[in-house]
Amino acid sequence: MTSILIRSIQFLLSISILIVIHELGHFILAQIFKVRVEKFFLFFDPWFSIFKKKIGHTIYGIGWLPLGGYIKISGMMINDKNGSDKNTYQVKDWEFRSKSAIKRLLIISGGIIFNILLSIFIFTCLLFKYGETYLPTKNVKYGIEVDSLxxxxxxxxxxxxxxxxxxYVPYFNEIPKAIIFGNSVTVDRMGKIINLSLSNKKRFFFDKKKLSFFIKPRVPPIINYVIKNSEAEKYGLKNNDEILAINSELILFSDQLKDFLLKYKNENIFMSINRSGKFIQKKVFINSKGILGIYLKNFMDLDYIFLFEKKNYSFFESIPHGIKKAWNVLKNQIFFLKNIFHIETKAYKQIGSFFSMAKEFPSKWNWDIFLTLTATLSIWLAFLNLFPIPSLDGGYILFIVIEMITKKKINEEIIERCTIFGFIVISLIMMFIVIWDIFKVFIF
Structure with missing residues (x-):
């Protein structure tokens, strides 16, 4: 329960930041062009709100329904006329409709712009603080370890x-993405060059309950840590022990150890260990699940075996790399979205609501992961709002662009009806995704 609570708090904080930043973009652009904002709300407030306070012309508040947020811009909709007859109503100079098309376009685009800037800013700060660590492909000396995918x-x-x-892909971290986007992969398999076609295997990447890394560098079986009260602790295994053999059968890599543990389920084995240069042998019982109670080191823990490259950046050097990272995240999301509409890829299985998003946050609070996920969600929110659907920012942008091209204003009643229709469609889509997110647990 604690892990669920921590994930939920992180997710709620993340979307709150995204909502406030998005609406702040609209708000600031409206203030710059002297347009009044009547309401600025985090979360929706049907019937009542948790908090609200009027400052100047604006009511600031927090709603009780955490499905988004909004600002109400004066004179944006046809019904924002305080009961006046639409034929006699005089547009005020502080109303949205009184401004030129380019100013209205900027106000509507403000949320998207600010979400993009937030994503770039977070990635820039993370790169400035930590830099980037790469494992050159040429340094993956033992080849790869693969999962079922x-x-x-x-x-x-x-x-x-x-x-x-x-x-040739110079860095190993770029290989999984290159394979997902690619149509072929060439490997050296024990000295034999093999070319694998991927063109008819795209569905495998999405045909899982959760996307995961399907390859990683192959590593020796060295214990990272022993789980308390486990079989491994009971039989005296320790952190940093390197497992050399089981029943005199040589073990060189972690994947081989996993196979041996499954092979000898419910049996006693003799395990040969290298402990700080000393050769030790232990008699160990393997349980019915083939679980010993240890976590093995991964390639990131073995920098004395694998030669990494580290790139550090000044703050100003981090900015273009932050932009590039945000762009790469967006490209990956667009690729996934495109595959949703190809049934054979089964990418639709990965569609999720806020339940799925919350599960992406770690069970223990981690600011670096929190910020990375927030930056990712921010660029995704910006992209979704560009869709030319009435009630989304992209819908309003479309109407304004049409007006700029035709030099004629679109009838406000048409815009309002389209907006209501768009809101209904978006609400139905959101309801469907939530229901799908719940039931796909039982379907797949």
Whole structure:
């Protein structure tokens, strides 16, 4: 329950930041062009609000329904005329409709602009603080370890990836994305060069309950830490022990150890260990699940085996890299969105509501992960709001662009009706996604 609460708090804080920043973008642009904002609300407030206070012309508040937020801009809709007859009503100079098309376009685009800037700012700060650490592909000396997905697309433990789409990928962290986007991968399998076609295997990337890394560098079986009260602790295994053999069968890599533990379920084994240069042998019982109670080191823990490259940036150097990172995140999201409409890829299985988003946050508070996910959601929110659907920012932008091209104002009643229709459509889509998110747990 504690982990659920921590995830929920992180998610709620993240979307609150995104909502406030988005609406602040509209608000600031409205203030710059001297347009009044009547309301500025975090979350929706049907029937009542948790908090509200009027300052100047604006009521600031917090609603009780955490599905978004809004600002109410004076004179934006046809019914914002305080009961006056639409034929005799005189537009005030502080109303939205009194401003030129370019000013209205900027006000409506403010939320999108600010979400983009927030994403870039967060990525820039993270890069400035931590830099970037890369593992060159040439330094993945033992080849790769693959999960069930990697095996389904034709990869095998120990493969050394040479090319993706006939191109050399210099850094290992870029290889999974290159494979997902690519149509072929060339590997060295025990000295034999093999070319694997990926064109008919795209569905495998999405046909899972959760997307995961399907390849990682192959590593020796070295214990990172022993779980308390586990079989491993009971039999005297310790952190940093390197497992060399089981029953005199040599073990070189972590994936081999996992196979051996499953092979010897419900049996006693003799485990040969290298402990700080000392050779030790332990008699160990493997339970019915093949679980020993240890976590093995991954390649990031083994910088004395793998040679990493570290890039540090000054703050100003971080800015273009922050922009690039935000752009790459957006490209990945667009790629996923495109695949949703191709049924054969089964990407629709990965569609999720705020329940799925909340599960992406860690069970223990981690500011770096929190900020990275917030930056990712921010650029995604900006992109979604660009969709030319009435009631979204993109819908209003579309109407204004049409007006700028035709030099004629669109009838306000048409805009209002389209907005109401768009709101209904968006609400139905959101309801469907929430229901789908709940039931897909039982379907797949």
């Amino acid at each position: 990697g095996k389904e697309i034709g990869l095998r433990n120990g493969d050394k990836i040479l090319f993706v789409n006939n191109k």
